[in-house]
Amino acid sequence: MTLDQARNLDASDPLREARERFVLPDGAIYLDGNSLGALPKATSPHLFDVIERQWGEDLITSWNKHGWIEWPQRVAARLAPIVGAEPAELLIADSTTVCLFKLLGAAVAARPGRSTILTEQGNFPTDVYAAEGLIRLRPGLELKVIPAAELAGALDENTAALFLTHVDYRSGARHDMEALNAAAHAAGALTLWDLSHSAGATQLDLNGSGCDLAVGCGYKYLNGGPGAPAFLFVAEQLQDSLQSPLSGWMGHASPFDFASSYSPASGINRFLTGTPSILALAALEGGLSAFEGVSMAAIEAKAEAITAFFIDAVEQGCGDELALASPRDPKARGSHVCFAHPQGYAVMQALIARGITGDFRPPDLMRFGFAPLYNGFEDAWLAAASLSEILATREWDRTDFRRKQTVT
Ligand SMILES: Cc1ncc(COP(=O)(O)O)c(C=O)c1O
Incomplete structure (x- = not known):
């Protein structure tokens, strides 16, 4: 050496x-x-343009004129080849913690009668904290945190969801995503993956490996800048049967009807919550552009x-x-x-x-x-x-x- x-x-x-x-x-x-x-x-000039020209000159017309309202989907489409998913299965939104809470809540609600969610000891703290927050809202739901080696054996007819971080934030150990998805599905459970340490550094094939749901950070290997928005993935075939527990107007079927009660959009859009952070999306787009042709x-x-x-x-x-x-x-x-x-x-x-x-x-x-x-x-x-x-x-x-x- x-x-x-x-x-x-x-x-x-x-x-x-x-x-x-x-x-x-x-x-x-x-x-x-x-x-x-x-x-x-590429990030600074892009951000500068969005600030000076789009926000500075075009002001609120930019939501339509520059299509800001669709940036969570448009920027997600640039992420799709990086994480091996279809554009219509991804959104850029919120933080990883919030996305995880939304998707875990949606998964649990889609498995009525099942009372456990399962994860491994040593998972990233925010993932466990978000799950603890969810079980506090749902009496009867239990969080089981067990050693990684025992996960497959712990899946049973009571498991609503298995949620794991694909690449461990400390050891860097990588789970066999395909095998765990198969084991979870055999037990009738849904899977939710935190891809924060995988996206942009490993080759992923979310559909090919049978993932149901996933989230991940935008500010790590995706280079989106400090506190960049996260991404969420919902496999296409599940989208219309799941609902975000954090129903907000951006996930409504027609936000600008200002209807008095919630009716979810079809497809991935129902997993949006509030107004997208346009400057942060612009910075993340700069980060994703670094993967072009790679x-x-x-x-x-x-x-x-x-x-x-x-x-x-x-x-x-x-x-x-x-x-x-x-x-x-x-x-x-x-x-x-x-x-x-x-x-x-x-x-x-x-x-x-x-x-x-x-x-x-x-x-x-x-x-x-x-x-x-x-x-x-x-x-x-x-x-x-x-x-x-x-x-x-x-x-x-x-x-x-x-x-x-x-x-x-
Ligand atoms: C595996 C994992 N999940 C989530 C997070 C952080 O989530 P958030 O973007 O909500 O702060 C981190 C941060 O380092 C992480 O390593």
């Missing part, structure tokens, strides 16, 4: 030119695109190769000081890797001080995200080399590196 090897791999990388689509500070090694994607060069098979292949290279380079340089906390099999993980160290937070701060940005997740995990569009093998090699120096010299052993900031 050498710097030359890394450079050779970059030279033969079919995605090497995609990095030019992003604004990245000179010399920065940014390994946190799984938390906040980098800024695409195959998701190439993205996934690079994710596998670069994370494998990084693991080898770290293990070569750091020996036993770090423990790999992600699956070793590239097919069993997404595009981020975690290493455990008792002082992981301080070690990560020392890396950040050197211009190499990853993040930290408790209890002791240093997390390194590789965005296949803009991270290269050289980034992986340089990060591993710095990590090895920081550990060897105890560069991390400083009070200021131990002091936890609000966002870790």
Whole structure:
């Protein structure tokens, strides 16, 4: 494992030119695109146009003139090839938490007489919190949180829905989506996937793998900007039999009739709630445009190769000081890797001080995200080399590196 090897791999990388689509500070090694994607060069001019010309000059006429009212669907159509779904099965809306709550509520209502929703221990907290909120509203409904290995065996005639995060936010472990969908369907349950750490980094085929429902963040590998809206997916054949528990006017059959009671739109539109955030949609569109002409098979292949290279380079340089906390099999993980160290937070701060940005997740995990569009093998090699120096010299052993900031 050498710097030359890394450079050779970059030279033969079919995605090497995609990095030019992003604004990245000179010399920065940014390994946190799984938390906040980098800024695409296309975003600022697009956003500027929407602000200055559309909002500034055309004011409210833009809802019709520039079709703003259809942007949740129009921008979703740009996401469709990235997540392997039909445009009419996707919307851009709300936040991931809100989308998850809406779809989980819709799933539970579609399985009357079934009293459990099932997820795994260690799922992302907001997913569990949203489910807890739902069961507080529905007496008799129970949330079962069990180890991943027990999921398939726990599905039964009482299960209304199985909801899981496809790629684990800490370990990066990737579920076998197709097998779990099949097991859930055999028990008569619906599935809901959180694709926050998968969308834009793995090759997905939501229909081919039998997904019913899915949600995901717009601000991670999709590069939509801080707090970007989320996306939701509802398989076409289910749309007219499900209803969002958060019925709002944008999901009404005819919002501008201002009818006195709710009547859901047909198709995916019924899963909208309130007025779409146009500036945020414009920024997300900039993020999605960075995927133009790029195959998701190439993205996934690079994710596998670069994370494998990084693991080898770290293990070569750091020996036993770090423990790999992600699956070793590239097919069993997404595009981020975690290493455990008792002082992981301080070690990560020392890396950040050197211009190499990853993040930290408790209890002791240093997390390194590789965005296949803009991270290269050289980034992986340089990060591993710095990590090895920081550990060897105890560069991390400083009070200021131990002091936890609000966002870790
Ligand atoms: C798996 C997963 N789901 C959901 C979220 C966050 O959801 P929201 O966009 O509602 O803050 C995150 C944030 O990191 C996440 O990792």
